[in-house]
Amino acid sequence: MTKWQEITGGVTAPKGYQASGVSVGFKRSGRPDLALILSDVEAIAAGVFTNSQMRSVSIDYSRQRLRIKHSARAILCNSGQANTGTGKQGILDAEESAQLLAKELGIDIELILLASTGVIGQRINMGAMRSGINYLVAELSKDGSDAASQAIITTDLVKKSIALEMMIDDRPVRIGGIAKGSGMIHPNMATMLAFITTDAAISPHLWQEMLIRSANRSFNSITVDGDTSPNDCLIGLANGQSRTHAITEKGKDADKLEEMLTAVCQHLAKAIARDGEGATCLIEVQVTGAVNEKSACQVAKTIVGSSLVKAAIFGRDPNWGRIAAAAGRAGVQFDQDLLRIQLGDFLIMENGQPLEFDRMAAIAYLGQASQGAYLQGDIVLIQVSIGHGCGKSVAWGCDLSYDYIKINSNYTT
Amino acid sequence: MTKWQEITGGVTAPKGYQASGVSVGFKRSGRPDLALILSDVEAIAAGVFTNSQMRSVSIDYSRQRLRIKHSARAILCNSGQANTGTGKQGILDAEESAQLLAKELGIDIELILLASTGVIGQRINMGAMRSGINYLVAELSKDGSDAASQAIITTDLVKKSIALEMMIDDRPVRIGGIAKGSGMIHPNMATMLAFITTDAAISPHLWQEMLIRSANRSFNSITVDGDTSPNDCLIGLANGQSRTHAITEKGKDADKLEEMLTAVCQHLAKAIARDGEGATCLIEVQVTGAVNEKSACQVAKTIVGSSLVKAAIFGRDPNWGRIAAAAGRAGVQFDQDLLRIQLGDFLIMENGQPLEFDRMAAIAYLGQASQGAYLQGDIVLIQVSIGHGCGKSVAWGCDLSYDYIKINSNYTT
Numbered sequence: 111m112t113k114w115q116e117i118t119g120g121v122t123a124p125k126g127y128q129a130s131g132v133s134v135g136f137k138r139s140g141r142p143d144l145a146l147i148l149s150d151v152e153a154i155a156a157g158v159f160t161n162s163q164m165r166s167v168s169i170d171y172s173r174q175r176l177r178i179k180h181s182a183r184a185i186l187c188n189s190g191q192a193n194t195g196t197g198k199q200g201i202l203d204a205e206e207s208a209q210l211l212a213k214e215l216g217i218d219i220e221l222i223l224l225a226s227t228g229v230i231g232q233r234i235n236m237g238a239m240r241s242g243i244n245y246l247v248a249e250l251s252k253d254g255s256d257a258a259s260q261a262i263i264t265t266d267l268v269k270k271s272i273a274l275e276m277m278i279d280d281r282p283v284r285i286g287g288i289a290k291g292s293g294m295i296h297p298n299m300a301t302m303l304a305f306i307t308t309d310a311a312i313s314p315h316l317w318q319e320m321l322i323r324s325a326n327r328s329f330n331s332i333t334v335d336g337d338t339s340p341n342d343c344l345i346g347l348a349n350g351q352s353r354t355h356a357i358t359e360k361g362k363d364a365d366k367l368e369e370m371l372t373a374v375c376q377h378l379a380k381a382i383a384r385d386g387e388g389a390t391c392l393i394e395v396q397v398t399g400a401v402n403e404k405s406a407c408q409v410a411k412t413i414v415g416s417s418l419v420k421a422a423i424f425g426r427d428p429n430w431g432r433i434a435a436a437a438g439r440a441g442v443q444f445d446q447d448l449l450r451i452q453l454g455d456f457l458i459m460e461n462g463q464p465l466e467f468d469r470m471a472a473i474a475y476l477g478q479a480s481q482g483a484y485l486q487g488d489i490v491l492i493q494v495s496i497g498h499g500c501g502k503s504v505a506w507g508c509d510l511s512y513d514y515i516k517i518n519s520n521y522t523t
Numbered sequence: 524m525t526k527w528q529e530i531t532g533g534v535t536a537p538k539g540y541q542a543s544g545v546s547v548g549f550k551r552s553g554r555p556d557l558a559l560i561l562s563d564v565e566a567i568a569a570g571v572f573t574n575s576q577m578r579s580v581s582i583d584y585s586r587q588r589l590r591i592k593h594s595a596r597a598i599l600c601n602s603g604q605a606n607t608g609t610g611k612q613g614i615l616d617a618e619e620s621a622q623l624l625a626k627e628l629g630i631d632i633e634l635i636l637l638a639s640t641g642v643i644g645q646r647i648n649m650g651a652m653r654s655g656i657n658y659l660v661a662e663l664s665k666d667g668s669d670a671a672s673q674a675i676i677t678t679d680l681v682k683k684s685i686a687l688e689m690m691i692d693d694r695p696v697r698i699g700g701i702a703k704g705s706g707m708i709h710p711n712m713a714t715m716l717a718f719i720t721t722d723a724a725i726s727p728h729l730w731q732e733m734l735i736r737s738a739n740r741s742f743n744s745i746t747v748d749g750d751t752s753p754n755d756c757l758i759g760l761a762n763g764q765s766r767t768h769a770i771t772e773k774g775k776d777a778d779k780l781e782e783m784l785t786a787v788c789q790h791l792a793k794a795i796a797r798d799g800e801g802a803t804c805l806i807e808v809q810v811t812g813a814v815n816e817k818s819a820c821q822v823a824k825t826i827v828g829s830s831l832v833k834a835a836i837f838g839r840d841p842n843w844g845r846i847a848a849a850a851g852r853a854g855v856q857f858d859q860d861l862l863r864i865q866l867g868d869f870l871i872m873e874n875g876q877p878l879e880f881d882r883m884a885a886i887a888y889l890g891q892a893s894q895g896a897y898l899q900g901d902i903v904l905i906q907v908s909i910g911h912g913c914g915k916s917v918a919w920g921c922d923l924s925y926d927y928i929k930i931n932s933n934y935t936t
Contacts, residue, residue, distance in 0.1 A: 164851025164859050164875075195847060197860070197876045230844035231877040340848055417830070418931055425932025431643035434608060435753055438577025446577050447610070462577075463610045464644040512928050518831055519838025519924075 114276035114370050117284065120255030123273030124284040124309035126150040126351030129254035131261030134242025136190030136228070136235050142261035144239075146211070146246050146254075147185045147305055152221065153349035155182035156318035158325045160342035167193045167200040168226040169343055171208070175223055180314035183221040185305055185345055186211050187262050188239070189290075191232040194340045203234045210240060214247045225303055227264055227290065227341050259288035262303055265517075266290055270381040274370050278363055283310045283352045285370050289378040291385070302329060304344045304378050310367055311350035313358045320368045321346045328375035331407065331505040332383040333415040344375075383506040388513030391476075392489040392506060393423060397437075399450075400501035405442045409496060410505035412440035420510035423490055428472035430458040437494055444496040452493040527689035527783050530697065533668030536686030537697040537722035539563040539764030542667035544674030547655025549603030549641065549648050555674035557652075559624075559659050560598045560718055565634065566762035568595035569731035571738045573755035580606045580613040581639040582756055584621070588636055593727035596634040598718055598758055599624050600675050601652070602703075604645040607753045616647045623653060627660045638716055640677055640703065640754050672701035675716055678930075679703055683794040687783050691767045691776055696723045698783050702791035704798070715742060717757045717791050723780055724763035726771045733781045734759045741788035744820065744918040745796040746828040757788075796919040801926030804889075805902040805919060806836060812863075813914035818855045822909060823918035825853035833923035836903055841885035843871040850907055857909040865906040 122129050129147045136143035157176050159169050175182070186207060193200045204224055212219040226234065249257065259269045273286035291302035306321075325344050350356070357363050384392040395414045400406035413419055416436040422429040430451050437449065451459040454475040456467045476490060490509075535542050542560045549556035570589050572582050588595070599620060606613045617637055625632040639647065662670065672682045686699035704715035719734075738757050763769070770777050797805040808827045813819035826832055829849040835842040843864050850862065864872040867888040869880045889903060903922075 160852075161854075162848065162851035163853075163855070163857050164847050164862070195844070195859075195872070195876050197874070230848065340851055417927075421928055421931035424928065427932065431608070434577050435575065435643065438575035438753055439573075440576075441574075442576070444576050446608075449577070459608070461610070463608050510928060511932075512925055514830075515834055515837065515923060515925050515928060518834035519840065 113366070114274045114373070117273045117275045119273045119286060120259060120271040120288050121147050121286040121305055121307040122252055122255040123286040124307045124351070126309055126349045127307045128250040128252055129258040130246055130249035130251060131254065131257035131259070132242065132246050132249050134245065135238035136188055142257065143189045144242055144246050145187045145258040145261035146250065147258060147307065147347070148215070148250055149183050149307070149347050149349040151349050151351065152181045152183055153347040154180060154312060154314045154317050155223065156180070156314065156321045156346050158322055158344040160340060162340050164194065164340045166226050166341040167196060167204045168224040169341060171204045172223040172225065172343065172345065175220065179220055181221070182223050182347060183217055184211060184215060185223045185225065185347070187225040187303065188228070188234055189262055189264055190228040191226065191234045192228045192230045192341050193226045193234050195231040196233050200233060203236055206236060207234065207239055210243045214243050223345055225341070225343050225345065227262065227303055230340065255286065255288060262288065263290045267385050268381070270378050270385070272374055272377040274374055276366060276370055278354045278366065281352055281354050283354055283367070284308060285374045287374045287378050289382060291382040302342045302382060304329060304375070306344070306346040306371070306374060308346070308348045309350065309352035310348055311352065311354055311356040312348050312367065313356065316357060316364060317346065317348050320371055324368065324372040324375045327372050328379035331411065331503070332379045333411060333505070333507045380506050383508050386508035387517045388511040389508030390424060390511055391509050393492065393508060394489045395492045395494065395505050396502070397494050397496065398502040399448070399495040399497040399499050400442065401499040402501040403503050406501040406503035407505065408442050409437050409440040409494065410503050412436050413492065413494065414505045414507035417510055420507065423476060424509035424511045426473050426476040428453055428456065428458060428469060428476065430464055433492060433494065434459060437496060442496070448497045450495040454491055526779070527687045527786070530686045530688045532686045532699060533672060533684040533701050534560050534699040534718055534720040535665055535668040536699040537720045537764070539722055539762045540720045541663040541665055542671040543659055543662035543664060544667065544670035544672070545655065545659050545662050547658065548651035549601055555670065556601060556603045557655055557659050558600045558671040558674035559663065560671060560720065560760070561628070561663055562596050562720070562760050562762040564762055564764065565594045565596055566760040567593060567725060567727045567730050568636065569593070569727065569734045569759050571734055571757040573753060575753050577607065577753045579639050579754040580609060580617045581637040582754060584617045585636040585638065585756065585758065588633065592633055594634070595636050595760060596630055597624060597628060598636045598638065598760070600638040600716065601641070601647055602675055602677055603641040604639065604647045605641045605643045605754050606639045606647050608644040609646050613646060616649055619649060620647065620652055623656045627656050636758055638754070638756050638758065640675065640716055643753065668699065668701060675701065676703045680798050681794070683791050683798070685787055685790040687787055689779060689783055691779065694765055694767050696765045696767055696780070697721060698787045700787045700791050702795060704795040715755045715795060717742060717788070719757070719759040719784070719787060721759070721761045722763065722765035723761050724765065724767055724769040725761050725780065726769065729770060729772070729777060730759065730761050733784055737781065737785040737788040740785050741792035744824065744916070745792045746824060746918070746920045793919050796921050799921035800930045801924040802921030803837060803924055804922050806905065806921060807902045808905045808907065808918050809915070810907050810909065811915040812861070812908040812910040812912050813855065814912040815914040816916050817914070819914040819916035820918065821855050822850050822853040822907065823916050825849050826905065826907065827918045827920035830923055833920065836889060837922035837924045839886050839889040841866055841869065841871060841882060841889065843877055846905060846907065847872060850909065855909070861910050863908040867904055
């Protein structure tokens with residue numbers, strides 16, 4: 111029995127949400143660059159924000175809002191200018207943007223959250239914001255998720271969107287999400303944004319906790335190049351419009367909702383890793399046998415983040431030595447004589463020693479995975495066991511190719 | 524007044540040392556692959572070893588020896604096979620290697636330390652070791668440092684060697700060093716080895732402490748690709764043959780010796796970074812204004828290790844946004860409004876906001892530095908201040924080029 115099914119509609123799939131995405135002139139290319147997600151009613155709101163000391167004004171603005179008030183109706187996101195490193199003027203720009211939208215929507219300014227992505231050090235083009243905001247609101251629609259997801263991307267090759275549905279109280283409960291990100295990206299572009307909507311009814315505290323745990327098992331478990339952006343954020347709205355009973359404490363329903371939320375986040379996170387700059391394949395590293403989930407996660411992320419492992423996979427090289435070396439330096443204690451490494455179906459190391467394996471077949475496996483990267487979602491699977499513990503974790507990343515260097519060694523100007 | 528002067532002779536510059544390097548057949552290329560450093564008398568010995576859980580048998584062997592006995596006479600180092608992931612047989616091979624050398628030198632086996640570098644998962648070719656060890660000993664010479672430094676390198680483009688001399692009690696005291704390393708390197712080759720000799724007289728405890736601090740300010744402050752090798756080690760011998768008084772406690776002489784030791788280690792560390800795989804230039808990141816040295820070091824290493832910063836410098840792109848973003852995610856708290864970034868002579872960010880600067884001149888600065896990389900030792904200098912604290916630190920690295928991908932995406936076979 112499937113726990114949930116995939117449906118269309120992204121962030122507007124859950125009941126009671128509209129979205130829009132338009133071009134107002136932030137991007138020189140003329141592509142869509144301003145997005146809005148609106149809940150018909152006040153929604154429980156939670157956020158997970160970058161830990162960087164170098165933060166976008168939008169990040170600080172939304173974090174501050176959510177500290178004071180755990181609900182919101184709208185998320186306004188611009189792409190093109192990051193509003194990072196813009197000082198006091200950046201703060202005034204953020205406040206004016208929120209005011210303009212509040213007035214246009216006729217809602218309280220406290221119900222508006224902000225996000226930005228684009229060139230660090232550039233102010234938001236406020237002329238474009240002032241003239242474009244009424245157009246953005248006019249475009250709001252129950253089918254607006256795609257337009258919004260287009261407007262938040264920068265150098266991404268593909269849109270990232272998902273919606274899932276399950277039953278609670280015999281009524282459908284839905285979670286939708288859109289995201290952007292493909293490395294810290296192109297000349298100063300900023301990494302990762304994700305917006306999640308649900309029509310579930312849930313208490314603010316539970317929703318915030320769920321969002322943090324889901325982020326740890328998804329967005330915090332991917333790495334493209336190890337660089338964190340000043341603009342990273344994940345915002346989740348829960349508006350209760352499914353008309354199911356309110357989830358106010360831990361239990362079966364809370365677990366079900368969290369599982370579905372994690373699935374939505376993992377789908378979006380994997381889509382970001384797969385769309386990593388210059389990537390030819392998605393890499394999934396599963397670590398088991400650790401003393402706890404945190405240790406397993408640390409090993410998984412170190413392996414999937416290793417430049418040498420990534421370059422080897424780009425070169426279709428079943429190089430167990432680099433995987434073992436990356437595991438060894440992850441900062442997690444383990445007995446190297448228990449190390450076991452499997453690449454796809456090929457067991458290549460056991461008891462800390464290399465095994466004979468069909469090298470040509472393993473190379474073919476790596477080649478196949480890459481060809482399917484954008485098509486069937488094929489992945490390079492690396493399974494590592496470091497001991498007899500119960501701790502396990504998964505991390506995702508992509509290979510390191512010539513194109514990564516090409517994309518990232520271009521001039522900013 | 525110069526505190527010390529550079530002299531020739533590498534590890535055989537200090538009194539009472541001989542060295543040799545020969546080809547016995549570990550490397551298919553036929554290049555030198557077995558090195559020996561011998562002190563005429565028993566020397567105080569200390570070591571700093573990889574923290575990786577995946578360790579060469581040679582590392583475990585030497586670490587164990589030094590736990591039991593703080594002195595040694597010989598360091599035997601092979602290149603070609605890493606003796607890592609070789610299980611019980613690898614331990615037997617290490618023990619036999621030490622026995623063979625002890626017999627040939629006519630010394631106690633406990634006075635022998637081992638190191639290895641080469642392909643992970645490969646046993647030392649013991650046939651070659653057995654037939655070559657007498658040749659290695661026969662070649663020992665007061666001028667043998669160059670031969671030894673040749674025999675420990677793998678894919679390094681240049682040898683790394685240095686010797687310094689200063690006066691204590693009006694007598695010359697010398698420290699010499701050789702090293703290898705250029706990324707975790709080519710198909711499964713292992714990173715970094717450094718061997719230091721001195722004729723200073725010093726107590727074991729002080730020497731070990733000095734070596735650790737010097738390693739932290741040199742080898743632990745460089746990064747080529749963030750990958751640590753299972754074979755990393757630094758071994759220092761101090762044989763007292765300068766006939767100066769024994770340094771047994773902290774004070775002026777200990778400080779002088781440590782300063783010179785740190786200079787030797789930094790010279791070798793920078794040589795490794797400069798010879799990084801695919802590198803076109805050496806990058807030095809100086810961080811000031813942190814609350815302590817550790818925080819400053821963390822920020823410096825994060826910046827110099829950032830793939831985005833490295834790729835930008837390869838592209839001659841004065842991209843302050845990436846430097847600021849890397850500083851921000853280093854895990855060190857600071858006020859972004861105090862961030863100051865200088866690239867060479869160009870002040871590009873102050874009070875957390877970008878400044879106007881002569882972009883073409885900055886690009887020219889980056890271009891010049893790279894052309895001099897192997898010639899005059901020119902470097903790309905990045906100075907970052909994160910606040911008003913007294914903590915400061917320096918880290919070194921290199922840029923990220925197409926050649927890094929080329930070198931590291933080749934097949935192991």
